[in-house]
Amino acid sequence: MTDTPVLLSLTNITKRFGPLIANNAISLDLHRGEILALLGENGAGKTTLMNILFGHYVQDEGDVLVLGDGGLAALPPGSPGAALKAGIGMVHQHFTLAENLSGLANIRLGTEPLLSFGREGDARAKVKRIIAESGLDVDLDRRVADLTVGEKQRIEILKALYRDAKVLILDEPTAVLTPQEAEGLFVVLRRLAANGLGVIFISHKLGEVLAVSHRILVLRGGTKAGELVTADADRRAIADLMVGKAVAEVVRIPALPGETLLEFDGVSLHAGGRQALSGVSLKLRAGEIVGLAGVSGNGQSGIAALISGLAVPTSGTMRLYGEAVAKASPRDFVMAGVARMPEDRQHDGVVGTMSVADNIAIEDVRSPAFSKMGLLDRKAMRERASAAIAGYDVRCPGPDAEARLLSGGNVQKLILARVLEREPRVILANQPTRGLDVGAQAEVHRRILAARDRGAAVLVISEDLDELFALADRFVVVHAGELSDAGPSEGLDRGTIGLMMAGQARPPVGIAS
Amino acid sequence: MSFRLEPREHASVGLKLTVSLAAGIVALLLVAIPVLSAGGSPIEAYGLMVQGAFGSMFALSETLNRATPLILTGLACAVAFRAKLWNIGAEGQLYIGALAAVCVGSGLLQLPPALMIPTVMIAGFLAGGLMMVIPTIIKQRFGADEVVITLLLNFVVILFIQMLVEGVLKDPLSMGWPQSVPLIAEAKLPKLLPRLRMHWGLIVGVVAALILWLMVRKTVLGFEIRAVGENKAAARFAGIPVDATMLKVALISGGLAGLAGVGEVAGVKGYLSADLSPGFGYSGIVVAMLAGLSPIGTVISAVFVAAVFVGADSMSRATGISSYIADLVVALSLLCVLVGSFFLRFRVKFERRQVGA
Amino acid sequence: MDALFDILGSANFWAAAIRIATPLIFGVLGALICERAGVLNLGIEGIFVAGAMAGWLAVYLGAGLWGGVLVAALAGALFGLLHAFLTVILGLSQHVSGIGITLLATSVSYFTYRTALPDVTSPPRIAAFQPLNIPGLSDLPFIGPALFQQTPLTFLALVFVVLVALVLYRTPLGLAIRAVGDNPASVEAQGLSVVGLRVGAVVAGSALMALGGAFLTMSAFDAFFFGMVNGRGWICIALVVFASWQPGKALLGALLFGAFDAFQIRLQAQIGQVVPGQVFLMLPYLLSIVALILVARRADYPRALLQPWTKGQRH
Amino acid sequence: QDLTKVAAIWTVPVEQQWASRLHNALIAAKDRGEIDYVYSENISNTDYERVMREYAEQGVALIVGEAFGVEQPARAVASEYPEISFLMGSSLPPVAPNFATFDNFIHEPSYLTGIVAGLKTESNKIGMVGGYAIPEVNRLMNAFKAGALSVNPDVKFSVSFINSWYDPPKAKEAAFAMVDAGADILYAERFGVSDAAKERGILAIGNVIDTSADYPGTILASALWHGEPMIDKAIADVKAGSFTASDYGIYAFMEYGGSSAVYDEALAGADAVAAAKAKEAEILAKTFVVEIDDSEPTSTQ
Numbered sequence A: 001m002t003d004t005p006v007l008l009s010l011t012n013i014t015k016r017f018g019p020l021i022a023n024n025a026i027s028l029d030l031h032r033g034e035i036l037a038l039l040g041e042n043g044a045g046k047t048t049l050m051n052i053l054f055g056h057y058v059q060d061e062g063d064v065l066v067l068g069d070g071g072l073a074a075l076p077p078g079s080p081g082a083a084l085k086a087g088i089g090m091v092h093q094h095f096t097l098a099e100n101l102s103g104l105a106n107i108r109l110g111t112e113p114l115l116s117f118g119r120e121g122d123a124r125a126k127v128k129r130i131i132a133e134s135g136l137d138v139d140l141d142r143r144v145a146d147l148t149v150g151e152k153q154r155i156e157i158l159k160a161l162y163r164d165a166k167v168l169i170l171d172e173p174t175a176v177l178t179p180q181e182a183e184g185l186f187v188v189l190r191r192l193a194a195n196g197l198g199v200i201f202i203s204h205k206l207g208e209v210l211a212v213s214h215r216i217l218v219l220r221g222g223t224k225a226g227e228l229v230t231a232d233a234d235r236r237a238i239a240d241l242m243v244g245k246a247v248a249e250v251v252r253i254p255a256l257p258g259e260t261l262l263e264f265d266g267v268s269l270h271a272g273g274r275q276a277l278s279g280v281s282l283k284l285r286a287g288e289i290v291g292l293a294g295v296s297g298n299g300q301s302g303i304a305a306l307i308s309g310l311a312v313p314t315s316g317t318m319r320l321y322g323e324a325v326a327k328a329s330p331r332d333f334v335m336a337g338v339a340r341m342p343e344d345r346q347h348d349g350v351v352g353t354m355s356v357a358d359n360i361a362i363e364d365v366r367s368p369a370f371s372k373m374g375l376l377d378r379k380a381m382r383e384r385a386s387a388a389i390a391g392y393d394v395r396c397p398g399p400d401a402e403a404r405l406l407s408g409g410n411v412q413k414l415i416l417a418r419v420l421e422r423e424p425r426v427i428l429a430n431q432p433t434r435g436l437d438v439g440a441q442a443e444v445h446r447r448i449l450a451a452r453d454r455g456a457a458v459l460v461i462s463e464d465l466d467e468l469f470a471l472a473d474r475f476v477v478v479h480a481g482e483l484s485d486a487g488p489s490e491g492l493d494r495g496t497i498g499l500m501m502a503g504q505a506r507p508p509v510g511i512a513s
Numbered sequence B: 001m002s003f004r005l006e007p008r009e010h011a012s013v014g015l016k017l018t019v020s021l022a023a024g025i026v027a028l029l030l031v032a033i034p035v036l037s038a039g040g041s042p043i044e045a046y047g048l049m050v051q052g053a054f055g056s057m058f059a060l061s062e063t064l065n066r067a068t069p070l071i072l073t074g075l076a077c078a079v080a081f082r083a084k085l086w087n088i089g090a091e092g093q094l095y096i097g098a099l100a101a102v103c104v105g106s107g108l109l110q111l112p113p114a115l116m117i118p119t120v121m122i123a124g125f126l127a128g129g130l131m132m133v134i135p136t137i138i139k140q141r142f143g144a145d146e147v148v149i150t151l152l153l154n155f156v157v158i159l160f161i162q163m164l165v166e167g168v169l170k171d172p173l174s175m176g177w178p179q180s181v182p183l184i185a186e187a188k189l190p191k192l193l194p195r196l197r198m199h200w201g202l203i204v205g206v207v208a209a210l211i212l213w214l215m216v217r218k219t220v221l222g223f224e225i226r227a228v229g230e231n232k233a234a235a236r237f238a239g240i241p242v243d244a245t246m247l248k249v250a251l252i253s254g255g256l257a258g259l260a261g262v263g264e265v266a267g268v269k270g271y272l273s274a275d276l277s278p279g280f281g282y283s284g285i286v287v288a289m290l291a292g293l294s295p296i297g298t299v300i301s302a303v304f305v306a307a308v309f310v311g312a313d314s315m316s317r318a319t320g321i322s323s324y325i326a327d328l329v330v331a332l333s334l335l336c337v338l339v340g341s342f343f344l345r346f347r348v349k350f351e352r353r354q355v356g357a
Numbered sequence C: 001m002d003a004l005f006d007i008l009g010s011a012n013f014w015a016a017a018i019r020i021a022t023p024l025i026f027g028v029l030g031a032l033i034c035e036r037a038g039v040l041n042l043g044i045e046g047i048f049v050a051g052a053m054a055g056w057l058a059v060y061l062g063a064g065l066w067g068g069v070l071v072a073a074l075a076g077a078l079f080g081l082l083h084a085f086l087t088v089i090l091g092l093s094q095h096v097s098g099i100g101i102t103l104l105a106t107s108v109s110y111f112t113y114r115t116a117l118p119d120v121t122s123p124p125r126i127a128a129f130q131p132l133n134i135p136g137l138s139d140l141p142f143i144g145p146a147l148f149q150q151t152p153l154t155f156l157a158l159v160f161v162v163l164v165a166l167v168l169y170r171t172p173l174g175l176a177i178r179a180v181g182d183n184p185a186s187v188e189a190q191g192l193s194v195v196g197l198r199v200g201a202v203v204a205g206s207a208l209m210a211l212g213g214a215f216l217t218m219s220a221f222d223a224f225f226f227g228m229v230n231g232r233g234w235i236c237i238a239l240v241v242f243a244s245w246q247p248g249k250a251l252l253g254a255l256l257f258g259a260f261d262a263f264q265i266r267l268q269a270q271i272g273q274v275v276p277g278q279v280f281l282m283l284p285y286l287l288s289i290v291a292l293i294l295v296a297r298r299a300d301y302p303r304a305l306l307q308p309w310t311k312g313q314r315h
Numbered sequence D: 001q002d003l004t005k006v007a008a009i010w011t012v013p014v015e016q017q018w019a020s021r022l023h024n025a026l027i028a029a030k031d032r033g034e035i036d037y038v039y040s041e042n043i044s045n046t047d048y049e050r051v052m053r054e055y056a057e058q059g060v061a062l063i064v065g066e067a068f069g070v071e072q073p074a075r076a077v078a079s080e081y082p083e084i085s086f087l088m089g090s091s092l093p094p095v096a097p098n099f100a101t102f103d104n105f106i107h108e109p110s111y112l113t114g115i116v117a118g119l120k121t122e123s124n125k126i127g128m129v130g131g132y133a134i135p136e137v138n139r140l141m142n143a144f145k146a147g148a149l150s151v152n153p154d155v156k157f158s159v160s161f162i163n164s165w166y167d168p169p170k171a172k173e174a175a176f177a178m179v180d181a182g183a184d185i186l187y188a189e190r191f192g193v194s195d196a197a198k199e200r201g202i203l204a205i206g207n208v209i210d211t212s213a214d215y216p217g218t219i220l221a222s223a224l225w226h227g228e229p230m231i232d233k234a235i236a237d238v239k240a241g242s243f244t245a246s247d248y249g250i251y252a253f254m255e256y257g258g259s260s261a262v263y264d265e266a267l268a269g270a271d272a273v274a275a276a277k278a279k280e281a282e283i284l285a286k287t288f289v290v291e292i293d294d295s296e297p298t299s300t301q
């Protein structure tokens, strides 16, 4: 692949945030038709590097050179406009879409003279052509707010292709995709690369990286830790390079299921004007992990809302420790010893502008542990936080640091510390490792397994089948608001589950009632 | 040469002082423009402003007297804004608080001052609070924006007050002038010093600020308010009763504005009329935001805003410049302090860097 | 009941409703543009005053009526620029800046008026815009007197409704404005300037607001008075929400408010002392609140409203 | 020679009709070289006491203003500065030694303009637009109504208050509404009403100030207030050291020249003017007294 011309070249890029060196003299070349994977732990500097490349951030040192008509030329720093013009397209880690506009409008944005009537017809024709060539099928006229994450991502990629990008940067594109969607994305990327596009692909999922990339660049702590040709690389080597030391395997002992702690009995749920769940039955038993697979939007959020105490069944009964739950109250669930990890940890999990200590105490501020007669016991809160920081390896400046300054992985560890320290009897782990690096992922898995071994009943909701295989004792699949029966995970294969997620197969013999 | 902004984690006390001073100096320089355009001497005007605000016991009393309602409406806004409850209706709540004070304090109850004054204040607090609880419930039930509802309610309330003071509450001894029956002597807030308008409302305001400060920093309620204000979804998920917390905030916020109204009728005016407040409710927003929503800061910024107004107004009389200059000076000072707050949040870094070097 | 139908059925009533609505149409469109771009502009009340004063003064000093309109718009744009500088470029609180602008624009206007005309004791008059008489149209039954006997500024306001809708929904600029009010990152990522768009929108919106003020002194009346804006700016802030940030509904909202007001005036004059006059005056506000509650569930906020945005910052 | 220093404190801008009458009289006195005149306008009632004290501290000889919203504090200030003379618009009695009061008692010419309007109306519908329903406004409207009814018992009045002192566009709308409802004469208590009358080609009655030149062919008659007799008397009293806490309101009565009615005879017709003039003579001769009625006027149907 290195025989094709260099499309893009970064030379000695350095970026500091105050005392922190986010990128330290990083250089890289990207060739035509090449898929380059960028790997690194959370906070290694991947997003920062890409933000510099695209002009969102201004580097302190170094240059971004892009192939133009007259050979490689430096881009003016800090100008997304210039980067776009030079043929760089970026799909951000957090989508940059105007949700009140249609997909087509988002694609057109900024491509036509502002003071004109625009050329919607031409634009539509061009996007249709690109869709036909790339296979990125999506309804262009729906409001982005109404699209699924997968569709939003396709819009993001179409945005880049519409501008005739030579280089496409994807920052953790699969973090929010289902396995099927991710697979679809890889097909598209391979096709685009074959047509000469250069792709930089950031991911924490080593399997994907190995499957799709030609070359791998690993960052660690802001510096380049190494560069590998994918064909010669293996999982272990990459993981060790990322973390700087060997990553320990998570070991799992067989489960010893006990009594049923949480039970859904013919539960239906209406939410947001539609039927989210219909006639769902499920038992969570002590000392057992149930893995819930499914394409997002099929009812997972309904189940999560019920177990979080945010909703009660419209019909049917939900029993906690044998007693029917009548009213929705997150508080009651917390008090009853249910640990809940929200799907969207930044949005529902932490109050970004409050401190780590506050966020760890938030479920419990009214308990005597943290307050007396309505007055906060700051000392106790801070002590608990310090213990959590040490015990769960939450990387942050200290208990008083604002939670917004933590990376996603560390926010997740903070939430783990908050909910697991209360020794919960029931645990809801909703997308527990989304976007986390391998090291952090292993840590979270270890904690969840430890809780199970202690006797907790756990429901893991995940779109990452690897994760479910690593954790679940039993498997259920949700499709269109209905649950399959929960069967043991031994002997299951991905293909069957994939088909069930797509609603195309009945449970095989392995998952029997 | 380009510049970029770096956020500051913390602003030192020294920096805060420097910035406040600089903002003050810039404001003074700007004030020179209208003063000169009206043919006055800026230097003289500055001196007269300081004198008018602080130059005598009388001036000081007037400044503090004007600061009193501003402290309370400022606190009303500060506590609500912390919870992201955008209460723009402090003006109306002030009037409703004053109305409640008149209802219970003009003879309906006959109690000694030690009981009467607290009764009047509680009535004003509850009435003002209710006036904010209603839009909050509307917001929770129907999703209607509280900014707009509270804003519109200000107009409704003032008309309602006009109706009452021309109607059922009208003082038969007022010779037809639309004003309410007066408070009885027992219900009036005592003056702090004889012959000066400064009254006990000031103490109420300062104590309220201290209580709020304690509440924000030390209490579970303060914690929950912060959480709800900063991230409602996360607060709800963590089991904080969001709606109930909002209602408590609404009650406190409206209640404080109501207390401001009580102070004006019971401490200054003695009766209710539709011109009780020259916009204290709206100024409260400014006072609270200048203080960065800090309760103690609110006291300081209320005194600042009051001093600027009283000083500039007095200066206009001493120099013969149009009295509209007082509001102009307040506006300029406000904007300068606002710009100053920018430098507390960001460090401006100038840098030279070549492209493609 | 009969009185009610008499009122609603008269062309003069609808003419009054449109007249009363005109300054609100300008104001609500201006506020809409600012808010669509993500900036709340509470400076509107003061910008109304500035527009009323500047436009009137310009005409008084001989600039001609359309010259006055231009001056008013410029005055509004100037205060808009200040608001944009404070809120968009420096990212300061939109609430405080807005109220500061209202205070500043109002006091500067009053101070200027008094300093420029120190000795007037009766407000000087100008020759204001007169109702048009469009041959054919103005003579149409009902529609004619209601719609076609208005002053040019009313027509300008209606033209702006169409224009703003056209720009917002039919041009790339409108696309960008709607996008920047929803998610500034979407605009930045497509190579457009968030700051440029927002500053532009606030300046343009403020210029429009000022025309609402100018209507008061140059069309509805022919002199400038202290306090004559009388809360009309604040009404616009409410109407924008009612209108769900859409120009068409903004027009509807302004007309509805104008109709309430015209109605209350007529009712007050006819019914007399059955109920106190203030009840009638409350009517437009109370009905606005009711209307807001009814539309609230469907209102679609610009998601980035009130959110400052700084380049190179995490948001 | 040291000029007598006079300060005025207005709760409204000096353009407001009421204040402008006194403001003008004070400016005239200043232009004559009799006094040194300073003023503060648009002072809210909350600030009123402070402003009074500030002028008192400056050592002015006479303070003119409005105590309506601040009766008690104004008297308190006056009692603390016995050497200063206070001449305040007030609904309450004067207080010795230095707190004199006044009000705009121009109900007499208002009654006379009512006579003209009553005789002149053809539709028998008269519209009245006021700012706020306060005694100062009510008494003039009531006198006007009484005057009209005295010559034409069939007249119906529609009354509305716009709840603002300075919203001419709104006053104009209120006036339009009355024209639409059939009024052919408008009582113009506020700016904006005569504009509506002129625009619709009907007639208007002026109040407090003479605006007939601004609205040619529109102003049928006006009840004018003249501040000069009272202001000049007060200044003379202060200069002479004879200022007492009396009711200066009487200087607004016609007999002192404090108010007058003017007519546009071309519009009103000789008969109507004659009728009014006859009544005027009776008033001056004290054979007829116009009743002072401060209650809120209402529409009649």
Ligand SMILES: Nc1ncnc2c1ncn2[C@@H]1O[C@H](COP(=O)(O)OP(=O)(O)OP(=O)(O)O)[C@@H](O)[C@H]1O
Pocket (backbone or CB within 6 Å): A017, A020, A022, A040, A041, A042, A043, A044, A045, A046, A047, A048, A049, A093, A407, A408, A409, C312, C313, C314
């Ligand atoms: N705007 C910013 N201000 C200050 N520091 C920042 C900013 N953006 C990033 N950083 C710092 O730079 C470091 C690298 O962050 P970056 O977002 O590039 O990590 P990443 O490799 O993309 O991590 P992840 O895998 O979690 O996405 C972080 O440790 C963070 O502290």
Ligand SMILES: Nc1ncnc2c1ncn2[C@@H]1O[C@H](COP(=O)(O)OP(=O)(O)OP(=O)(O)O)[C@@H](O)[C@H]1O
Pocket (backbone or CB within 6 Å): A042, A043, A047, A093, A172, A404, A405, A406, A407, A408, A409, A434, A435, A436, C313, C314, C315
């Ligand atoms: N406003 C900020 N100021 C300083 N540093 C920040 C800020 N926001 C984020 N960071 C830093 O940027 C880094 C990356 O943050 P980011 O939000 O991308 O988390 P993440 O680890 O990528 O989570 P995820 O992958 O789940 O989205 C973190 O290390 C965090 O410390």
Ligand SMILES: [Mg+2]
Pocket (backbone or CB within 6 Å): A046, A047, A048, A093, A171
């Ligand atoms: Mg990243």
Ligand SMILES: [Mg+2]
Pocket (backbone or CB within 6 Å): A042, A093, A172, A408, A435, A436
């Ligand atoms: Mg990440």
